[in-house]
Amino acid sequence: MKIRQALSILFISLFVLSCSKSDEAEEVVAGVPSAYAAAKLTNDGFTANWTRVYHADKYLVDVSTKADFSTFLPNYNALSVTALTVDISGLTAGVSYYYRVRAVRGALISAFSNVITAEILSTGPEPTTALKDVANFNVGMIVRSSKLTGQTSDIILREFDNITSEYEMKMDKMYPSNGTYDFVAVDKIVKYATDNNLNLHGHALIWHNATPDWVTKFSGTNAEFETMVKGYITTVVTRYKGKIKSWDVVNEAVEDGSNTLRNSIFRQKMGDDYIKKCYQWARDADPACKLFYNDYNFASNAGKRAAIFKIADDLKVNNLIDGLGAQMHISYKSPAASDIQAVVNGTVSRNLLMHFSELDIQANPDNNMTTLTPERAIEQKNKYKEVVKIFNAIPKANQYALTVWGLRDSESWLISFWGHADWPLMYNDDYSAKKAHTGFLEGLK
Template sequence: MGKQFWVALLLGAAVLAGLNGFGPGAGAAGKDEGAPPGLRDVVSRKGLPLNIGAAVGTAFYGGPDSQTYREVLKRQFNMVVCENEMKFENIQPLPGYFDFEKGDALLAFAAANGMKMRGHTLIWHQQNPLWLMQGSWTRETLLAVMREHIQTVMRHYRGRIAEWDVANECIDDGPGHGLRKTVWAEVIGPDYLDWAFRYAREADPDALLFYNDYGAEPENAKSDAVYRLVKGMKQRGVPIDGVGLQCHFHNDELGPAQLAAIAGNIKRFTELGLKVAVTELDIRIRKPAAARDYAVQAENYRQMIRLFRSNPDCSTFMMWGFSDRYSWIPQFFTDCDDALILDRNFEPKPAYAALRGELER
C-alpha cells in the first residue's frame, strides 16, 4: 500500500483521538451537549445531499442496551431501515392479517427525530410465511396475493417511507445468473418483478422503488445479470427508480481494482437513469483481528463513502447495523466479526473516524 494510504490512516487516527466521550458512559450517544457531532450533523452542516443510516435490529425494541442503542441511532443517522421486522413473514404472518406494530414504532421514532425511513423488503425468497410457501397457487391467485401484500403495506406507510426495496435478491448465484427459482418466479413467471413494481407504484407514487441484491457491486457476471434485468424493466416501462447494492464485503477484497470495478458498475446503472444506493454495507474482519486489520477496514469505509459521493445519482448510504454487538456477521461468517463502525460498547472504531473524516472533507 502506498504513502497516501498510510497518511489517510494517520489522519483518521487523529480524528478518532478527538472523539473523547463518544460512548454511552460519557453520554455522548445523544445527551451530552459537549459531545462531538454525529454523522448526520456533519451531513447537515456541510449541506450534503446524503441519507446516511443503519439497519435497526431487536435491541431497538427492548433489552439492556435499548436506551443507548436508540440514543446512538438518533445522534448518528438521518435514515433508518428495519433489519427484519418488515419482511413478509413478520408483517403478514397469516393470510390477510398484517402486523405493523414494529414498523410503526421505528417510523414514529424516525419522525420524532427528523429521520427518513427505508422499507425493506416486499418480495424475497426467504423469510416468507409457511402459508405462502406451501399454498396451492395459480398465476392469478398468487398475483392477487402479491398485489394485496405490496399495496396493503405500502398504503399503510404511504407518504412516510422514502424508499422501498420492492424486490430483493432475485438473481441466482449459479451459472448463467438467471432469475432465482422462487414461488413467485415458478408460479407467476418471469414477469413477476414487473408486476411487483407496478403494484408498488400504484400504492405510493412518490416513494422511490429499488431492486436490491448482493454480489453485484463490481462489474462481474452477476451485476451483468442485474444490469440486463433492470435495463429490460426500464425498456418495458416498468416503474423502477433505482438499484440497491448491498455491499457485504470482506476486509481484504476492496483493493483499487475492486473499487474501480464498483465505480464502473455504478456509472452504468446511473446511465440507465437509475439511482444507486448502498443499502447494507458492512466490512467484516477475519478473526483474530489485529490493529492493522482495523486500519485497513477504516480505509475501506473511507474509500466506499468517497466513491459513492462522487456520483450525483447516489444519495443513500446505509450500513447493516452500527455496533459490532448487534451484527449478523458472526452467525453467518463464523471466522469473521467486527464489521461495523462502532465496537461492542458503542465506542467509535477507526472506521467511524475515517467515515466522519471523509464527510468533513
C-alpha cells in the same frame, strides 16, 4: 553416431540458452520489490516489509510524511537494508507515513516499489463528529423495533438521518398467515422515524428468504397466488403511503453462478415477469414512492452486475424503478474500488438513484484472527474511507443514501452467518467509535 551426438549437443545448447533467457526475464520481471502493508503498528512506529528480489544485494527504503516523497524523514532517505524488513521508529501518533523500497544488485538499482501508507496509532479516542453533520447525502442505519431506546437511539439520532428496518418489514413478519397482517413492529418503527424526522426506507416487500411457510406451500391456483401477492403489496404500501418514502420491492432475485432469475416461489407461480408485476402494484399503490431493486455481489461479480442492470432496464421502460440498492457486504480487501465504481457508473448512466444499502466490511474474512489487530483495524478503516469516497463523488441527483448494516460489532448478522469472530461495523460494544467510523469521516473530505 556423430550426427546423434551433434543433435544432442545442439539440444543441450538450446536448453541452456532457453533457461538463461528465462532466468534473465525472471530477473527483469521480479527486479522491483513489492511492499507489504505496514506491520506491528504502535503509537510511535511500524515495521516496513517487502518481497525478496532475486539476487538482490540490499534494499533502499524511503519514508516520508508526503505521498509524493517530496521530503524524507531524517535517516530514512534510501536507508540501506539487507533484510526484508526494517523497524521504523520515533514517529508521531496520529500521523500518516508513507514508505517505498528499491532493490540493489551490484551497480543496478530497481524502480520504486508500490507506496504503502502506515498510520501511526492515535493515543486517544477516535473523533466522534456526527456523520450526518458532515455528509452531503443521507447516512443510514438499520433498526429493530425493540432497540429504539438508550445508547442505540442516542447514536442513531446523533449520527444518522435515514433508517432501514433490519428484518421486520419483510413478508414473513408482516404477513405471517393468510389474511392476517402484523404491523405492530412496523408501526413502532414508522412512529420513531416520524417523531424524529428520519427518512425511512422500506426493506423488503418480496424476498425469497423471508417468505412465510404458507406462501411457499400455497395450495391455490397460480392466478390465486398472484392475486394474493398483489393484495399484500397493495395493502402494505398503501398503509404507509407518504411515511415510508422508498421500498426495496424485490430483493436478491438473481441466482448466483448462472446469473439468471432465481427460481423462487414467486417466479414459479407468477412467471418470469413477476418482478415487473410487483413493481407495477407498488407503483399503483403509491406513485410518489421511490422503488428500488436490491441485491448483493453487485460489485464483486460482473456477470451478476450485468443481470441486475438488465432487470433495471426492463423496469425503466415502464417507469417502474427509481433506483438500485447495492448491498455492500464486502471485506477489507475486496472488491476493488474499480468494481465498486462500475456499479456507480452503470447506475448513474441509467439516471437512477444509487443506494449503498447494506454496508459492513469484514475484518476477518479468512478467520485467521481472534482479536481485531491495529493493522487490520486500519486496513478496514481505509476500506470504509474508499467506499464513502466513491459514494461521495456520485452526482447529487443520483445519490439516495449510504446505509450501514449494523451499529455494534457483536450485533452484526455476519457473526452467526459465518460462524466466527469478526468486527465489521463502526462501533465497539461499549458504543465507542472505531477507526472504521474515522474512515467514514475521512471519505467525506
